[in-house]
Amino acid sequence: NAGVMQNPRHLVRRRGQEARLRCSPMKGHSHVYWYRQLPEEGLKFMVYLQKENIIDESGMPKERFSAEFPKEGPSILRIQQVVRGDSAAYFCASSPEQPYSNQPQHFGDGTRLSIL
Amino acid sequence: LAKTTQPISMDSYEGQEVNITCSHNNIATNDYITWYQQFPSQGPRFIIQGYKTKVTNEVASLFIPADRKSSTLSLPRVSLSDTAVYYCLVGSQAAGNKLTFGGGTRVLVKP
Numbered sequence: 514n515a516g517v518m519q520n521p522r523h524l525v526r527r528r529g530q531e532a533r534l535r536c537s538p539m540k541g542h543s544h545v546y547w548y549r550q551l552p553e554e555g556l557k558f559m560v561y562l563q564k565e566n567i568i569d570e571s572g573m574p575k576e577r578f579s580a581e582f583p584k585e586g587p588s589i590l591r592i593q594q595v596v597r598g599d600s601a602a603y604f605c606a607s608s609p610e611q612p613y614s615n616q617p618q619h620f621g622d623g624t625r626l627s628i629l
Numbered sequence: 630l631a632k633t634t635q636p637i638s639m640d641s642y643e644g645q646e647v648n649i650t651c652s653h654n655n656i657a658t659n660d661y662i663t664w665y666q667q668f669p670s671q672g673p674r675f676i677i678q679g680y681k682t683k684v685t686n687e688v689a690s691l692f693i694p695a696d697r698k699s700s701t702l703s704l705p706r707v708s709l710s711d712t713a714v715y716y717c718l719v720g721s722q723a724a725g726n727k728l729t730f731g732g733g734t735r736v737l738v739k740p
Contacts, residue, residue: 517672546727546728548728548730554732555716555730555731555732555733556673556728556730557730558727558728558729561727569727571727572727604672604673606672606728617663617675617678618675618728619675620665620672620673620674621672622670622671622672623670623671623672625670
């Protein structure tokens with residue numbers, strides 16, 4: 514998974530606090546995706562972003578969750594007023610610029626969010 | 630998005646060949662078949678991708694019959710470090726395509 518960097522690797526928050534997860538895509542990649550994985554399950558798509566634009570957020574809860582991918586800096590997944598059910602592993606993936614290319618998404622090693 | 634069905638788990642021994650078959654009966658004309666490997670506490674790692682017939686790389690082979698309704702990932706001579714969950718995904722790899730992961734196949738390699 515070299516290339517896609519996520520931090521922190523582990524994050525502990527108390528109920529009601531905010532969680533910020535960061536993702537730096539691979540060099541040359543301008544498409545970023547966020548996924549959530551619960552224990553013993555596959556990854557579930559949350560949101561797809563390009564620089565400064567949210568393209569598809571169909572998998573993201575309507576409340577408390579937001580994502581951004583600014584012109585400069587990493588992509589941020591933000592969870593406000595966290596609840597126990599937000600405990601999960603959050604993975605970021607990136608893919609290259611060219612549309613319709615058959616380049617696979619490359620994943621980071623995730624942020625494990627634990628809510629106390 | 631085409632749905633995939635694969636075995637929940639498989640056991641094998643070091644040095645054996647492991648074959649995991651994935652069913653995808655409603656695969657679309659422009660869909661590719663992609664396999665990822667995931668170790669505990671890590672993100673999915675791309676293994677191989679194919680459209681038809683056979684694809685081989687340094688890690689695995691992918692066999693796809695003519696009707697493309699199934700595919701088989703073949704891992705030659707597995708080692709203990711190949712113990713992982715393997716996911717079969719079907720879809721277009723176009724930028725912006727969201728991946729749909731099923732439950733995957735848990736492969737346990739025994740000594």
